[in-house]
Each structure stands twice: as C-alpha cells, then as structure tokens.
Amino acid sequence: MDVGLPTTPLQTTQLNSQATWHEIIWKVSDAGLFADSKHFVDCPVLRPWELVAADWEQLKVDGVTQEALKCFIASNFGPPGSDLEAVLPASWHEEPPAWLAGLPEEEARAFGAAVHQLWKTLCRKVSSDVLANPDRHTLLPLPQPFIVPGDRFRECYNWDSYWVILGLLASGLLPAARQLLTNLLGLVDVWGFVPNGARAYYTNRSQPPLLSAMVAAVAAATATAQEESRGREGAGATGVNGNGRAQSASGAGVSNNHSSSNSTGGTETETLLREALPRLIAHHGYWTSGPKLVRVRSSAGGEGGGAGSGDGTGGGQEGGGTGERTVFELSRYHAELYEPRPESFREDLNLVEGAGLGPEAARALYCDIASAAESGWDFSTRWFVGGDSLAHTRTTQIVPADLNAWLYRTELDIAHMAARLGDSATRDAFAARAAERAAAMDLLMWSDADGCWHDLLLQPSPAPPSLRQATDGAATAPPPATAKAVEAQEEDAGAVQEDGSAGVYPTQQRAGVYASNWVPLWCGVAAPGSSRAVAAAAGLRSSGLLQPGGLLTSLCRSGQQWDAPNSWPPLVHMAVEGLERSGAPGAAEAAAGLARSYVAGCRAAWGATGHMHEKYDAMVPGGVGRGGEYVPQVGFGWSNGVLMTLLRKYGA
C-alpha cells in the first residue's frame, strides 16, 4: 500500500514489509472491529515490526478469525492516545485573562473563564517512546507540547493551529503559543512543509498555508509583551501575571507590526523572525512548485466577468499589474496519495467500490479525495465537478480562491519580515510575487456580479492525477504508455510547455456561493476602502451566508460537513475580520453582528451540552454541526480560539 512518502521511520519499516502492512490494515478494516477507521492507524506498535510481521504470518497459517484478529491486535498494538501525555500549557495560570473582568455580564465572564480552562484539557506532548522508537508510532516526534483539536483528533493539526494560537494569546499563554509554532517550524525542516497533521499518514499532503500568519501573530504578541515588560520596569512595577493584553494579530496584522520601527520588542521578535523566515520561504516553495503549481491563461474570461481593472488590489498597491502578461502562476491543492487515506480506509474503499471505478480512475479519485482533505474542506460540493456526489470530487482540477489568497498573504508577510530584517532582495522578490498573484486573482477570479473571488476550473480538465505522476514527478513512475497518454491529452489541449512542465490551462470561474469566496478580503487582496473591498463586503452581506447562528459554509445542503447548514469557526473569524477590514459602510456593524452571533451560539450550545463543538449550525443559534464521514467532535481547539478572540474584541 502507498502510505505516502517513505520518510518516517514507521513508514520505512512498513514499506519494507509493505504487503504485510497492507494485508493487516485491509483485514482490520474488513472485520469492522472499530467504528472509526482512524482508531487503528493511531494505535502504537508495541513490539519491533519484524515480530509483529512474524505474528501476522503465523495468524494467516492458523486462520484469521475475528477472535484471532482481536488477540493479534491486543498483543501487538496499544490503544490510540496511549503514546501521548496530558501536560499543562507552558506558563499556565488558573485565573482567566484579565480582560474578561471588563465584560459587563457575569454569565459571559463565566463562559470565557470556562473556555480558558479548556486549554488545560487539550494540551499534550508525545511520550518518550515516540522519541526513542519513532518506528513504532504514527505520531510524528514533536519536541514541544502542543494543543490538539480534541476527541478523535488526538494530534496537532496544521491550519487549526492558527486559531489555537490566537486563542492562547487571548488567554495570556504566549509561551504555549510559541511552543506550538516551534513544532510547526521544525516540521518544515524535516519535510519541507507543514503536513496536514503530526501523523505519519498525513505526510502526503499539507493544509491551508497559514504558517506566516501564525509567525506574525506570535511575533506581534512577543513585541507587545516586551513593550509591556519594559513599561513595567520603567514604572518600577514588579511581577508578570501572563494576562497582559497581547496585540491581536493575524496575517494582515503583520504589515504594520513589521514595518514599524524597531524601538521596542526588538531582540526577541527579530530572533523569532530570523528563525522563521527561511522556513516560511521553504514552505512557500512547496506550495508554488511541483504538482501544486498551475499555469493559467488570462484569455478565457469567466461567467462572472474576469476583465478586472486592478482597482484596489494589493497587487496594484505594490506596483504590480497584469501588463501584457497572459500566463499566470497560481496554486492548487494536490496531495501525493493514490490509495485510500489510512485514517479513512474503509470510507475511501467504499467510495471507489460504490462508484464502480477501474484502477486508473480509482487512483485519480483517491488523490482528489486526499487533496480535498489538504484543502481543510473535506468534503464539500465545492470540489464536485460534473456530478453531485462525493465520487465527483475533482479537487485537482480547481484553482482555489482562498488558497491563492493565503499565498498572497504569505508572500506579503515574507516581504515585510525580510524588510524588518534588512533583506531587501527577499523583500522585493516576494512583494513582486504578491503583486502578480493579486493581479491574476483580480483578472481571473473576481466577479462584479457576485462581489467575490470565485474558484477557477481548469479547462479543459488536466490529465487525471494518477496519470499526472508522469510529468509532475510524484512517487511512482507510471508505465510509458501512461506518460504518452498525458502528453497526448495536453497536446490536444494545446497546453504543453516548451520546457516540458505541466500545461498552460484556460480557466473558467466556478459558480457557487462559498464562504471561501471572501477569504481574499481577509487576506487584503482588495485594499481597505477600495471599490473592490466595498463591493466584496456588499457581496458577502447579500450572499445569504450570514445567518442567525453564524456563517453558512455554502448555500447547498449536500450532507457533507463543509456545506450548509454548518458554520465553521475559522470561516466565521475570517469573515468577521474581512468585513471589518473592508472599510465599507456598515461592514463594521455586520462584523460585530456575526461575531456576537458566534459567541451567543457557542454559549447556548455550551449550556445545552457542556461542550465546545468543532462546528455549529448556522441556521439554529446554539445548534451543533453535522454531516460528513465522522461523528461530530467536541473539544475543540479552533472553536475555543475563535471564541476567546471574538469575545475579547466584541464582548457577548
């Protein structure tokens, strides 16, 4: 079985006896021993793999009955989570953050204090055996403690960590936020990118690129903390209670913070930026090369317009623009997995079997499904092409508006950080890349009619991912006949590049109302107060997504979790800040209204269930989310982070 790139000790061991591992996971899945496929792949191996493999061979001789399989698992595998230890977050303080005392309502103060306490229940470190015997664990050996989402999500997640970090900062837990960030930056050293989550089976893909926003948030909070500490010293005050107001920071916040003078917060902040900058550049390289890079033409136009003027774009501000350019480099999601996801093995097999697909189509669908997981939006009608079921997921044929907006933000963050460190060559190179990306987004993705940036569909469709391995350099080389098929298909489309790289595709705007269509507003792709930003704020307000219980993910009730009626905390947060930053008339009030409906919904659900939930029901204040391939989860890292951030800023 293709469990990803063979670079973790566990994967190397498994790949060395690939057939055995494949048989085991298949049989365990077939036997239906565990309700959740993720259960088994989270189990640590208790003995050297060679002994486990020998046991398995004996079991096959004796007969793999249900009972024998249970015994085999009990003697060779530990329970999921047994290789993690609960620890207190660094600099933990029982007392809630000081700002809570300023909230007028006692019940709101109590709720905030209760959510603050949840960090204690979600902080983990890997056990010493993960560090000593990494070949026995699917957990990646993170050196520092981290916050997990909760429930079945026992490990550290990539994009979740951005909102976790904001929440830790709102709770006055800067050292814990710093540790979490250190882990993620360390993953870039090992992998060249931050994987989906800190598990071996997540290393075939990443998740939305918010690493620079995390660095910016921690850097801003570090600078503020230093400033406050100096202030206290100056005033002769003593003691640090850890509750000081850390400056609210996000991707967009970095510009101001990093371009400001270095009269305060210099040394520690700069040390962090110096550590982070090369890793951010490496991570950006991962997102802008290989199969993730797509070249698109500007000529195709789109159903919503597409002939943008560049008015108000960040690109315009930075002195970019489309000029005579007709080919642009954008990015897409593209996992490197052509088999079922180990953590959803049964679900993926059932999907492919149910669709009656042959081997090539099956490999393509596995890749598109894993690529949807890479998007964080697993799963959604957003990725369906040419049909309305999960089997129509074609993530790799789509150039997403949110992904490119986050990369725009990353490019600007890198430029600002480089400027702060005196590296003008890097500053100029990344400012230029940001300008080009913003110009392409304005030209190709912006819709005057809808007041938003739409995803793009590559037209005609590129070769299926399983065939693309031939040209995109993924793990397994296909037979020569397959490589020829790719070439033929791209030649038919007139799309082969002289340098032999993947073709240049005309694109068409995707229809559909998705919360992701307004992520560019949060990322500053339209300058605050510009006509684009004003139109985008109006587009969001009239989209139908803003509802009494929060923000609908889409207008479509598909039964998938990244569709209606679910309201996801990270999307709520970006919509609130996007509206606020737009500078549009009435947008600040709309932002406050959405923020308060989120807080009120969480509070009502907390009252009814005693939990913070992974997702909520946008139509029913206090209702919880549903749908998708696993049962709704509680805990919950990013929900708590968004709650603390919005409660602090907007009150109850």
Ligand SMILES: OC[C@H]1O[C@H](O[C@H]2O[C@H](CO)[C@@H](O)[C@H](O)[C@H]2O)[C@H](O)[C@@H](O)[C@@H]1O
């Ligand atoms: O096990 C199925 C999938 O679960 C994860 O996705 C969901 O939870 C993540 C953690 O909160 C979140 O980041 C993601 O947006 C959710 O859809 C996991 O990330 C997937 O890769 C996995 O296949």
